[in-house]
Amino acid sequence: MRNLLRFAAAGVAGLGFARLASAIARFHATAGTKVSRRNFTRNAVLGGVALNLGLLGAGFVRFFWPNKTGAFGSALTVPASSIPEVGGTPFQYTVGKFYVVHNDDGLLALYWSCPHLGCTVPWAPNFGEFRCPCHGSIYDTNGINTGGPAPRPLDTMAIEVLPNGDIVVDTGNISTRPSHYEPEQATPYQF
Ligand code: FES
Known part of the structure; x- marks a missing residue:
């Protein structure tokens, strides 16, 4: 186009x-x-x-002319102040439709669209996991499906770490993953 x-x-x-x-x-x-x-x-x-x-x-x-600046499909900046602590509550970026998860290996940007039929998957703080309200798919903190009809884990978006600790999440660069978590899926984050 x-x-x-x-x-x-x-x-x-x-x-x-x-x-x-x-x-x-x-x-x-x-x-x-x-x-x-x-x-x-x-x-x-x-x-x-x-x-x-x-x-x-x-x-x-x-x-x-497509105007994607600051919208889903473009590269969006998440300030360092919004990056959760390791194991902390995922940061929700509504415009970008993703969560930032911080685990021992680094950061994951999880696309919140359920791979089953596309419902938005919310974080369920009482359970410490993601739970899809549509048909009950469950995902652990790394976005790996652990229950329900979801055929695969939550997809991930590409992350770039800036020198000041901010990150840029490319919401136009979404990838599927194997059925299990691997450390290489996370982007190292040393701040
Ligand atoms: S759309 Fe999420 S479980 Fe069906």
Whole structure:
């Protein structure tokens, strides 16, 4: 979609510039000689067309360009102050639809969509696990399914740790996992 938009914008802009360049060339070709009223009118019209095409293209791109900044599907920053202690209550990032879990191996960003049929899976503090309200799937703190119809663990999102302890979770980079937890699934976090 983005490439298509770029292609369309480039086409519109290219057409506009081509016409503008043509008009300028004609204008220069006649410079030094007396510019007839006919040429002047034609150049003015072509200039107006080029300008309108440029504005139309800019409006088209502005309207249809995907705006993912700060939304699900983009890379979202979680401040260090929100990272839970090891074994602490998972941090819920609502816009990003994920939890940040801190275990002995590091951090996990768990996509909260139930792999069974897609319900949002809440953290159940009284049980210390994730429990899906739709059909009863249960996940441990690492997001591994331990009961119910879920076919696999909660999916994970890619994490980048910044020098200041903040992390960036790429909600557009979601991965499935094996049926069991492995330390390599966690991103080391030394802060
Ligand atoms: S959608 Fe979660 S158990 Fe069915």
